[in-house]
Amino acid sequence: MRSTSGSQLPSRLLRGLVCALALGMAPLSPALADEAEVDQQIDNLLGDPAIFKTTITDLQERVANEDSIAFSAFVDYPITVTINGKRRTIRSAEEFEPLYHDIVTPEIADVIVSQDYGSLFVNGDGIMFGDGQVWMNGICLDDACSEMEARIITLQAAE
Template sequence: MRALILTAAVVAVLAACKPAPGDTAAPAAAPASTAAPANASESAAPAPASETAAPAQASPAVPAPATNDEGRAQVNQSIEEVLGDPAVFEPAILAFQQAVAAHDAEAVARMAAYPFSATIDGKPRKIQDASAFAAAYDQIVTPAIAKIVTGQKYAELFVNGKGVMFGNGEVWLNGICQDKACKQMDVRVIAVQATEAAAAH
């Protein structure tokens, strides 16, 4: 009987010491160096764009196409390797384009190499001098050919041992040696001819 009374007393003491359900103590706070931030989403946010974004001028993954300057340099390199001094060729080529654009028959005629072979009214003809070329200019440099010449980009000229080609071969320019050693060279128009591409224009 005494054992039962003691057991009941122990149970009563333990019950008195047990905290109520709503009074459970919070766990001790973690040290400041390891505590999680108050707002987890804020900790995951990226740094400002100015700190992490790649610079605007970063190189793209795919190489950019050659610029006009790069194409011009490549054309001049080809001229130098195959034909001669590009410092002689480039001004002559640009002057020829300007003369054609201005419909300056006499200026274009002065740039041709004589005797000049041309097809006029479907028949081959030998043009002996600049005055004869200028007289037949519109039959030689037709509007279709003129359009090809003026629309040709220097950076896209084709160069080989025959000279510098406009379009699909409608016009060719090349250097003409003025002495046996070819130390002096003039760039001349050596061919103007109709092609299927010219006819399409």
């Protein structure tokens, strides 16, 4: 674009603004792309990504608030965990809740709370938090699997 005087200034100014905007937005793009990629992987392998995203956000909030009762509702039972070096199968939320601090160690709590959605690892086995301390998958609520909830299927300390 030329000005009436024939100068290239407006064109250079426009290009400069476009470059500045592109550079300013660049740090946001990878995160958004990563979240979109995670959504696509979940959609392809596990089900509706909105269910997982909502559950993960809610889970992180509950862990940050140390809400053991709410957390126990996110778990798919029975679940086998390690408490003080011994394997134990927990069969219900009522059994899990009083053991919350023995199972959800500070390390596991930190992994859950600090997990970035766009950095999740997704495969056919579910969604992995951290280095595998927590795994989540879709659990069918009916025989046709027309309804599903995202639940924790594995809780384990890193080795």
